[in-house]
Amino acid sequence: MSHEHGKSLSNVHSSITTDNKTGWRRLMAFIGPAYLISVGYMDPGNWATDIAGGSAFGYKLIWVLFVSNLVALLLQSLAARLGIVRGLDLAQASKNAYPRFANFFLYLLAQIAIIACDLAEIIGMAIGLKLLFNLPLIWGVSLTLTDTILMLFLMNRGMRKLEGFIISMIFIIGVSFLVEMFIVQPDIKEIAKGFIPTNLFKSDHATQQMLYITIGIIGATVMPHNLYLHSSLVQTRRITKTDEGIKTAIKFNLFDTTIALNLAFFVNAAILILAAGAFFRNGYFEVAEIKDAYKLLEHIFGKVAPTLFAIALIASGQSSTVTGTLAGQIIMEGHINLRIEPWLRRLLTRLLAIVPAMFTIIYFGEDGLGKLIILSQVVLSLQLGFAVIPLIHFVSDRKRMGIFSISNKVKLLAWACAVLILGLNAKLVIDQIKDWIAAYPQSGVLIYGLVVPITIAVGVLLIYVFLRPLLFKHKDMPAQVPHGLATAITDLAPIIYKTIGITIDFSKNDKDCIRHAIMQGGKRAHYKLIHVVETAGARYYGTDTMDHETQSDVDNLEKYVTSMQELGYHAESKIGFGRAAKSIAQIVKDEQIEFLVMGSHGHKALKDLIFGTTVNSVRHKVNIPVLVVKPQ
Known part of the structure; x- marks a missing residue:
């Protein structure tokens, strides 16, 4: 089994302990x-597609939700397996397997998917605020920027607090729809018939419309960025890296995935059943707008049902926005090796999603938002192949997964799911281009000159992503981590301290930092070598994370310690997780360090804003002398 370097979300990597628990407590540690x-x-996004499907076709598309949930369960379990066994998230594994240009385009497509997902959450939140408080949609869209504050607050409170918030939101959604089911009183026999599949490959207009909504449901259910996210999140649990420990982690995470996704299936089914029972049964066949659904619920059932509907909608949008940001950081770090401050990452994603929402409201009115949500979910589905195909390749790799590579039966099932998704997407794209050509003959030059070449290019990239791992072997390169540079400050009078801390960033300047530290303490002092893991995972999960980057950093830090001990110095390692300044200050306090030697990244102005500052923050958090080794 290969042990690649590079930790995903290292500030929370292996931050939740599982080995010292037994029975149900151990299961809960993995939940x-x-x-x-x-x-x-x-x-x-799910709400829009489920409402559109339920109002237009009644209970007929329940089977699509059910199949989508089974596909999601399979793919998410594969993503979790990748993270547990190899300690890599999907983006990091892709960076090892594909060349730089391919990773750039994979990142670009994944980022488009996240923006599409965020777009649905923005619109959903804005609609929920309008329904409850009669707030204009354009104001509601603008106010969604403020949820960045809530997200950062939750993430700074720790992984368990974040998970608790999300579970509370799920509880609100579930209770709301449970009550609504009693109000609507759906037809149980018709629901049962909805599990029988419908032919989606006919050429008539109704079937084509059903296919469009079906692909929207698939895109809203099997979300590509969730595959990246899950492969990272499972690494927040500290496990024993033995065959038995890994096997146990895979088993408990499968329980976690099965329970959570089945709950999500029941919520989605409840939305579709609500739409079918309330609208389709009463002759409202084209309710694609969430706000129209609210008004009709009020018209048919009074004020309780629509109020519950709006509350659940806000809870849904608010909880989804947290995970979207987290996935964006994982994708950025993994594919293109770029790490920026979480607040800036969140702001950029949200702004990119707000622009099309604002544009739609201004030029097409509020009625265009419902169609925009469904379109965003179709975009998610079209991007699925670029996440699913690499994932199947990686978990099938016997060399790197060892005994935990998937069996031939699971591999066949996974590829069948991929073929199903790609086949439906291909049919949708071809049909859509044909419709555009027929509806807008005057735009033929634009369609043939721009749309068709882009479609072909995306198709070629997809084929390349599929063939590359089969035709070319790759070496497991260490995942690069964006650490800064450090050089030495000279001509300082040596002062002896009992306990000296040295921050390490694994650059060529570490030696200078250590040399200047021992100038102060000689062989009488005790040296604490400090390194903080700052990946997106570590930021959000703290000590719960133990991915490959964390393990690699621990091993590298121990090499420094061993070298110093061989030279006769008293040295030991200290690993921190998350925000560098906070972690370093805490270690200084806990270890009663008297003198601290740090390397400066040398960022100025804009770079300080983007990447954050560490030295200045640490200086304000500690009350001991700090020696800063600056770039010349």
Whole structure:
């Protein structure tokens, strides 16, 4: 089994202990990651597609939800397996397997998917605020920027607090729809018939419309960024890296995934059943707008049902926005090796999603938002192949997964799911281009000159992503981590301290930092070598995370310690997780360090804003002398 370097979300990597627990307590230690995943399966995008499907076709598309849930369960379990066994998230594994240009385009497509997902959450939140408080949609869209504050607050409170918030939101959604089912009183026999599949490959207009909504449901259910997220989240649990320990972790995470995704299925089914029972049964066949659904619920059932509907909608959008940001950081770090501050990452994603929402409201009115949500879910589905195909390749790799590579039966089932998704997407794209050509003959030059070449290019990239791992072997390169540089400050009078801390960033300047530290303490002092893991995972999960980057950093830090001990110095390692300044200050306090040697990244102005500052923050958090080794 290969042990690649590079930790995903290292500030929370292996931050939750599982080995010292037994029975149900051990199971509960693993419960959590899949619930963060499941909120993406019940976000406002799902609401739009489920309402459109239920109002237009009654209970006929329940089978699509059921099949989508089974596909999601399989793919999410594979993503969890990848993270547990190899200690890599999907983006990091892709960076090892594909060349730089391919990773750039994979990142770009994944980022488009996250923006599409965020777009649905923005619109859903804005609609929920309008329904409850009669707030204009354009104001509601603008106010969604403020949820960045809530997200950062939750993430700073720790992984368990974040998981608790998400589970509370799921509880609100579930209770709301449970009450609504009693109000609507759906037809149980018709629901049962809805589990019988319908032919989606006819050429008539009704079937084509059903296919469009079906693909929207698939895109809203099997979300590509959730595969990246799950492969990282499972690494927040500290496990014993033995065959038995890994096997146990896979088993408990499968329980977690099965329970959470089945809850998401029941919520989605409840939305579709609500639409079918309330609208389709009463002759309202084209309720694609969430706000129209609210008004009709009020018209048919009074004020209780629509109020519950709006509350659940806000809870859905608010919980989904947290996981979208987390996935964005994982994708950025994994594919293109770029790490920026979480607040800036969140702000950029939200702004990119707000622009099309604002544009739609201004130029097409509020009625265009419902169609925009469904379109966003179709975009998610079209991106699925670029996440699913690499994932299947990685978990099938006997060399790197060892005995935990998937069996031939599971591999066949996984590829069948991929073929189903790609086949439906291909049919949708071809039909859509044909419709555009027929509806807009005057735009033929634009369609043939721009749309068709882009479609072909995306198709070629998809084929390349499929063939590359089969035709070319790759070496497991260490995942690069964006650490800064450090050089030495000279001509300082040596002062002896009993306990000296040295921050390490694994650059060529570490030696200078250590040399200047021993100038102060000689062989009488005790040296604490400090390194903080700052990946997206570590930021959000703290000590719960133990991915490959964390393990690699621990091993590298021990090499420094061993070298110093061989030279006769008293040295030991200290690993921190999350925000560097906070972690370093806490270690200084806990270890009663008297003198601290740090390397400066040398960022200025804009770079300080983007990447954050560490030295200045640490200086304000500690009350001991700090020696800063700056770049010349």
